[in-house]
Amino acid sequence: MDPFDELRADWKSAPVPELPPTITQTIVSQQRKLIFTNLMVSISFAAVFVVLGWVFTTYEGRTPAFYSSIILMYVLLIVYLCALWASVVYRKPDPLGHTSAYVDATLRKLRLRKYLLEKGTPLYGILLTAILFFYYSDVLMEASLMFKFSAYGLTTAYIIGTHWFSRKKRRRQIDQVDALIEDLNSWLPPNG
Numbered sequence: 001m002d003p004f005d006e007l008r009a010d011w012k013s014a015p016v017p018e019l020p021p022t023i024t025q026t027i028v029s030q031q032r033k034l035i036f037t038n039l040m041v042s043i044s045f046a047a048v049f050v051v052l053g054w055v056f057t058t059y060e061g062r063t064p065a066f067y068s069s070i071i072l073m074y075v076l077l078i079v080y081l082c083a084l085w086a087s088v089v090y091r092k093p094d095p096l097g098h099t100s101a102y103v104d105a106t107l108r109k110l111r112l113r114k115y116l117l118e119k120g121t122p123l124y125g126i127l128l129t130a131i132l133f134f135y136y137s138d139v140l141m142e143a144s145l146m147f148k149f150s151a152y153g154l155t156t157a158y159i160i161g162t163h164w165f166s167r168k169k170r171r172r173q174i175d176q177v178d179a180l181i182e183d184l185n186s187w188l189p190p191n192g
Helices: 003-013 021-058 064-086 099-139 145-165 167-187
Strands: none
Touching (some): 021 064, 021 167, 099 167
16 A cells, blocks of 8 residues: 555544534524524614615705714614624534534634624614714704703613613623633634
8 A cells, every 4th residue: 555545544534523413503503593683683674774764865954964873873783784694603514524614613703793792782872872862963953952851861761771671681692602602612622
């Protein structure tokens, strides 16, 4: 047998590392839920895009703050939606043994998801509030002082309330992502 045949025989006899089924099932389960959530967010954002487009084209002769706030809202929603979809793991484990590449790609997506849950969502809320205030500066220009305070106050309370009441769910999601990251990191070889 020549050296090439020996090398090929050694290569074929080498064990192919595979992810434990529990980790794979957890990844698939979380990704299904994430895809469903992202679809619902996409549908609701599409409705918001239609309403914003209608508002933008219906009210003519407004100040630059009005049009700028609507454009900024479009940009914010599109960027956030793209980030949400970027955190989805579309790949499945490769049966041909390229599992470490799959694990690396999955870890990148999970880290992005964790970042979005920890920092992206609160930042989105802050930016959304600022854009709405910018919008209000035009729309509420002629409103009474009491109405302005009510609008600003209710918007702020709504954003803070939404963040407050969703914190347990976000914490649970972060814990699930952390556990999965830890499982995948423990599966990787020390140098990988």
